Amino acid sequence: MIRKYLCGLGALGASMAAATAAWAQEAAPAAAAVPNPGNNAWMMTATVLVLLMIVPGLALFYGGLTRSKNMLSTMTQIGATAALAMLVWVMWGYGMAFGPEGNQFVSWGKFFLAGVTPDSTAATFTSEVISEYVFVSFQMTFAAITAALVLGALVERMKFAAVMVFVVVWLTIVYFPIAHMVWESRGVFFKMGALDFAGGTVVHINAGVSALVAALILGKRKGYPTEPMPPHSLTLTMVGTGLLWVGWFGFNAGSALEANGSAALAMINTFVATAAGGLAWMAVERLRGHKASALGFCSGVIAGLVAVTPAAGNSGPFGAIVLAAIASLVCYFAVTKLKPALGYDDSLDAFGIHGVGGMIGAIGTGIVYAPMFGGPGGADFAIGHQLLIQLFTVVATIVVSSVGTVIAITVAKALTGLRVSPEVEVEGLDIGEHGERAYN
Amino acid sequence: MKFIIAIIKPFKLDEVREALGAIGVAGMTVSEVKGFGRQKGQTEIYRGAEYSTNMLPKVKLEIAASDALAPQVVETIQQTASTDSIGDGKIFVLDLASVTRIRTGETGDTAL
Numbered sequence: 331m332i333r334k335y336l337c338g339l340g341a342l343g344a345s346m347a348a349a350t351a352a353w354a355q356e357a358a359p360a361a362a363a364v365p366n367p368g369n370n371a372w373m374m375t376a377t378v379l380v381l382l383m384i385v386p387g388l389a390l391f392y393g394g395l396t397r398s399k400n401m402l403s404t405m406t407q408i409g410a411t412a413a414l415a416m417l418v419w420v421m422w423g424y425g426m427a428f429g430p431e432g433n434q435f436v437s438w439g440k441f442f443l444a445g446v447t448p449d450s451t452a453a454t455f456t457s458e459v460i461s462e463y464v465f466v467s468f469q470m471t472f473a474a475i476t477a478a479l480v481l482g483a484l485v486e487r488m489k490f491a492a493v494m495v496f497v498v499v500w501l502t503i504v505y506f507p508i509a510h511m512v513w514e515s516r517g518v519f520f521k522m523g524a525l526d527f528a529g530g531t532v533v534h535i536n537a538g539v540s541a542l543v544a545a546l547i548l549g550k551r552k553g554y555p556t557e558p559m560p561p562h563s564l565t566l567t568m569v570g571t572g573l574l575w576v577g578w579f580g581f582n583a584g585s586a587l588e589a590n591g592s593a594a595l596a597m598i599n600t601f602v603a604t605a606a607g608g609l610a611w612m613a614v615e616r617l618r619g620h621k622a623s624a625l626g627f628c629s630g631v632i633a634g635l636v637a638v639t640p641a642a643g644n645s646g647p648f649g650a651i652v653l654a655a656i657a658s659l660v661c662y663f664a665v666t667k668l669k670p671a672l673g674y675d676d677s678l679d680a681f682g683i684h685g686v687g688g689m690i691g692a693i694g695t696g697i698v699y700a701p702m703f704g705g706p707g708g709a710d711f712a713i714g715h716q717l718l719i720q721l722f723t724v725v726a727t728i729v730v731s732s733v734g735t736v737i738a739i740t741v742a743k744a745l746t747g748l749r750v751s752p753e754v755e756v757e758g759l760d761i762g763e764h765g766e767r768a769y770n
Numbered sequence: 771m772k773f774i775i776a777i778i779k780p781f782k783l784d785e786v787r788e789a790l791g792a793i794g795v796a797g798m799t800v801s802e803v804k805g806f807g808r809q810k811g812q813t814e815i816y817r818g819a820e821y822s823t824n825m826l827p828k829v830k831l832e833i834a835a836s837d838a839l840a841p842q843v844v845e846t847i848q849q850t851a852s853t854d855s856i857g858d859g860k861i862f863v864l865d866l867a868s869v870t871r872i873r874t875g876e877t878g879d880t881a882l
Contacts, residue, residue: 558821560814625816666818679817 363451363459372589373464379580380471384412384478387577391570391628392482395678398562399758400486401768407485407493408478414497415474423473424466426506427514428452434518436507454587468584473505475581476533482680483541487551489750490763496544496742504540504734508532508727524723525699525716527596528585530640530692531727538685539728542676543735548748550675552755564624571628575604578635582642595706596642600635603647603654607634610658626662633661633683637691644695646704653698657690689724696720771866771879772840776831777805777859778851783829789850790833793842796882799832809857828859834869836879 389405396404415423422441429439440446443466452465477497484493511517512524512532519531526532551559561567582600586593611630612622637657638650645653665682676682696716699705742748749755754762761767778786783800790798804825811824835843844861852858871881 555819559819560816560821620815623815629817670818 362449363457365451365460365464366458366588369454369458369588369590370460370464372593373460373468373584373587376580376584377464377468377471379577379584380468380475381412381577383574383577383581384471384475385409387570387573388475388478389570390566391574391632392485392678394563394565394567394570395561396486397559397758398768399760401562401760402766403490403759403763404481404485406764407481407488407490410490411478411481411493411497412474414494415477415501416470418498418501419470419473420466423501423506424469426502427469427509428465432510432514432516434511434516434521436510437514437516452587455592456588456590458588460587465587469509472529472533472581473501473509476505476529476537477501479533479537479680479684480541480544482678482684483545483676484548485677486759487749487755488548489746489748490759492742492746492748495745496738499738499741500540500734503737504731505532505536508536508730512723512727519719519723519726522719522722523716524719525644525695526640526692526723527642527644527695528582528639530636530688530695531723534636534639534684534688535692535724535727536688536731538681538683538688539731540735541680542674542685543732544739545676545681546674547736547739547743551677552752554675555670555673561625564628567628568624571631575600575631575635578604578639582639586643592643592706595646598647599638599642599645599650603638603641603650604631604634606651607631607637607654607658610634610655611662614659614662629661629665629679629683630658633658633687636684636687637694639688640691641695641698644705644707645698646706649698649703649705653691653694656694657687660690661687692724693717693720771837771869771882772835773864773866774831774833774835774840774843774847775862775864776833776847776851777803777828777861778831778847779853779858780827780829782851782853783831786831786847786850789846790843793846794839795833795835795843797833801830801832803828803830807857807860826857834866834882836882 385408389408392408393401393405420443424443425438425441426436429437431437431439446462446466448461448463450462451459452462453459477500480500481493509532512519512526514520524531553559579597579600583593583596586596608627608630611626611633615626616622634654634657637654641650641653661683664686665679669676669679669682696719697703697713699707699716700711700713701707701709739748750759750762780802787798804827806824806826809826811822811826813820813822831847833843840863844863847861868877869881870877
């Protein structure tokens with residue numbers, strides 16, 4: 331998606347027109363761009379759909395996968411992280427990602443939303459505009475869910491206070507700059523022509539890699555991997571999966587920034603790629619001699635959604651189906667083989683699904699964009715050149731996420747101690763950190 | 771008098787109960803239990819992490835029967851609850867010293 335920094339330009343044009351009205355009678359004054367109510371209404375809806383992905387979607391999806399003694403801790407960390415990210419976003423996040431001043435790595439200005447009014451607008455891909463407050467809100471939900479996704483690798487052992495510190499530092503030094511670099515017209519990856527429709531790089535690779543790095547520093551859960559830690563409620567995980575899938579239409583189709591054909595393409599892809607991802611995971615389970623499982627279905631659905639995120643408006647439906655199915659298979663091996671082989675404790679597979687699926691999606695988008703695979707690319711689209719750009723963006727994102735996460739976790743450790751005590755970990759974080767039980 | 775304890779597969783309960791009713795068994799106590807024998811447990815897999823549970827759910831029947839009826843009860847349970855597969859369960863028969871019906875104070879065979 332293209333996020334040009336034309337925000338406020340409309341208002342500027344209007345005041346210039348007024349000031350020069352005396353002598354510019356004959357020249358047509360540049361009329362301030364007015365948002366199309368249809369586009370605005372769709373983007374408001376899409377924004378709220380992304381919120382649905384976080385609370386309750388992600389909270390239930392992750393919560394169901396934890397042990398019952400950590401259910402409230404998991405859901406509370408997600409809810410509070412999202413809330414904190416929203417406040418940080420309006421204070422300095424929006425300015426750092428989409429501010430009026432800046433370079434190819436970060437921007438500044440519009441801190442505390444200075445200068446944003448109900449009349450100011452943000453550009454879309456075309457000559458249309460949407461209300462800037464809507465754009466600010468839409469982007470805010472992306473920052474909130476990305477921070478919450480990272481927690482998937484850290485739950486069941488990280489202090490609530492440590493999560494809060496980590497989120498503020500991580501958003502500031504990792505998320506805002508990467509969002510700027512990929513989505514803002516002055517950003518380094520944007521200028522290179524990296525394709526990331528709805529956030530495969532910014533959201534999923536970023537969150538997945540950060541999750542892995544943070545989990546490595548935080549250490550394994552007590553008893554992992556010898557002690558059984560089965561999910562306490564796959565029913566709630568299934569409910570959360572459904573809410574994530576529904577909300578993801580706001581995430582993907584909303585990233586067109588208009589209610590247009592590009593959004594329609596993203597919509598159909600979000601249906602069929604996800605379907606392929608869910609079934610592919612169950613098929614590979616069966617082929618490996620196991621039963622096709624409920625958790626396999628949920629995991630495949632998420633893997634498919636992650637993979638189609640960068641490709642949503644950048645692929646034809648059948649390219650998206652193949653891409654999601656491949657991503658689902660690779661993620662299957664990442665969580666069932668790679669994780670046990672390397673021995674890290676990514677509790678809920680934030681890296682195995684979001685990180686790995688995000689990389690497959692980001693690189694694959696450079697292929698399925700080609701018209702020969704049904705993608706929307708022009709006839710002169712060169713797959714090889716695009717793949718290099720995609721690959722470079724992926725690697726650069728991994729580096730920024732890793733370095734930033736080490737810093738953010740170190741700060742959290744210095745201020746809070748990072749991990750709960752062994753007693754609290756055994757008794758459960760619900761009682762130890764929040765003084766409540768999920769089930770009485 | 772005999773006290774018969776049978777451990778059977780849960781899905782066989784209704785069938786066994788009907789068959790026992792047909793041969794004149796007037797009452798029994800049923801509980802849901804867990805345990806293991808030769809069948810061992812079962813394996814659960816969550817994203818590749820395998821957990822084997824060594825206890826399986828079973829149903830326990832407790833029946834008090836007269837000496838005359840007891841062999842027939844055992845035979846009926848054995849034939850009805852069998853699926854010819856491992857994990858079908860076991861039947862234990864104990865001597866029963868006395869039975870008292872609480873409401874009337876009757877004892878022995880008449881209290882059964």
